[in-house]
Amino acid sequence: MKKNKPFSLFIRINGAVLSVIFIFILIAGMTTILSLKMSSDSVGEVLETSDLNKLYLYFFGSENKYYIQNSKDIKDIPLTKVGFQIATNIKISDIRTFFERELPGFAEFNTKIELAGQGTDLTTLPIESAPPMDVLLKERDIAQNELNENDSNENNNTPPPSQTTNGKQVVFIYHTHSWESYLPLLKGVTNPDEAVSSNNRVNVVGVGDYLVKDLAARGIGSDNSTINATQELHKRGLDYYSAYQFSRGVVQEAMAGNHDLKFMIDIHRDSLGRQKTTTTINGKSYARLVFIVGQNNSNYEKNTILAKNLHKALEKKYPGLSRGVVSKDKSEGNGVYNQDLSPRAILLEVGGVDNNMTELHNAIDAFADVFSEYYWHMKNAKAF
Structure with a gap:
């Protein structure tokens, strides 16, 4: 049994190294293939558009159910959705985010309509010209x-x-x-x-x-x-x-x-x-x-x-x-x-x-x- 310890340790170290390499390859592949974007901007955008009070209560509630016992919307916070948005800068509910980095000029449609007037939609947003x-x-x-x-x-x-x-x-x-x-x-x-x-x-x-x-x-x-x-x-x-x-x-x-x-x-x-x-x-x-x-x-x-x-x-x-x-x-x-x-x-x-x-x-x-x-x-x- 004593003779097997070095071999077992060797296997564990190699397994850990291979796991780390695999993770890096996986991340690199996802970044290349899916053009994922992890940045402070994407994290900030999620935080700005999320109800942080609900998020805090959600984490407290995971330890003490008293905090969320009467709040169904807090119990149903989709953390996987939030995590996906932070990692990819893509919003499942907003199709524009799937194309903004792939189609030239498509980022113009990022303009947020705070309050629409008659006939105002994504096709009638103000356009700014940039003459030389x-x-x-x-x-x-x-x-x-x-x-x-x-x-x-x-x-x-x-x-x-x-x-x-x-x-x-x-x-x-x-x-x-x-x-x-x-x-x-x-x-x-x-x-x-x-x-x-x-x-x-x-x-x-x-x-x-x-x-x-x-x-x-x-x-x-x-x-x-x-x-x-x-x-x-x-x-x-x-x-x-x-x-x-x-x-x-x-x-x-x-x-x-x-x-x-x-x-x-x-x-x-x-x-x-x-x-x-x-x-x-x-x-x-x-x-x-x-x-x-x-x-x-x-x-x-x-x-x-x-x-x-x-x-x-x-x-x-x-x-x-x-x-x-x-x-x-x-x-x-x-x-x-x-x-x-x-x-x-x-x-x-x-x-x-x-x-x-x-x-x-x-x-x-x-x-x-x-x-x-x-x-x-x-x-x-x-x-x-």
Whole structure:
């Protein structure tokens, strides 16, 4: 028997070594074949979307049934499902996660629909174009006839507001992608990817100027940044993808110079066509709106509530105008959108590449109407 001990020990050591090798081969094979992904991001996502209180109670209950005796949902927590999601970053209930790393561009569908407006689904999500710097720097003629016609239709005979911010600017409007423009406002331009301009009369900066007037008519003081983001990025040797890095400094400077600011609105333009970005309400044509919230900002919950409240208010007075509230993480966009700087920050997409000036102004009129009611309600309720 003594002679067999070394042999038995040898067998055990070899068995352990072979087991370890087998496990490594198995893991490597699964990673290669199934493209499994184990990362802090996937673990974090599971934890963020799971009810941790239930998870804790589940583990306590495994030792003491008292904790879960009246909680059937806790008893039925599928730990194998949670473990599978952590290991693979795949959600059984969400088919998109099976394809996002295999199909180019499919990650765009990771956008979460927080609150859907009319016709909003995975096929009508806002699309962000990324034109190269040479396209952004190219000058384009404006459609003067479109502007002249709209100027003649403006009505400035508005009664004075019943309450005002007494000269204080409480809303800061800015434009991370200040170059975003609209095809009907550009002469001879038909390619949606070239719907860009540095002329503030025909890009989103002009939309911001119009919002300032609308808010002032309702007693709310605001400031609109007219900074040419294209020129500033080019001057610094930066590209399109550094736009939020640049606009962050713009917002921080505005906040440091004006402590009365309560709301931050970043105005953009969607790249989708007319069919998905236009609606008719009581015989008037409107450019539709959509709210975007960054999932990776520390004020995500508060900013989402703000966006949802504004969407619901729009839906009540102007049904169909808002396409809803969507959120994006860093896998498909900036993920923060400077919204960590304020609990009252929104990114507002105003129309798409095919909307004209009248439709844009109608949309801003409606937004200013609803936003001002919300602002005064919250102000009088001493919410800020």
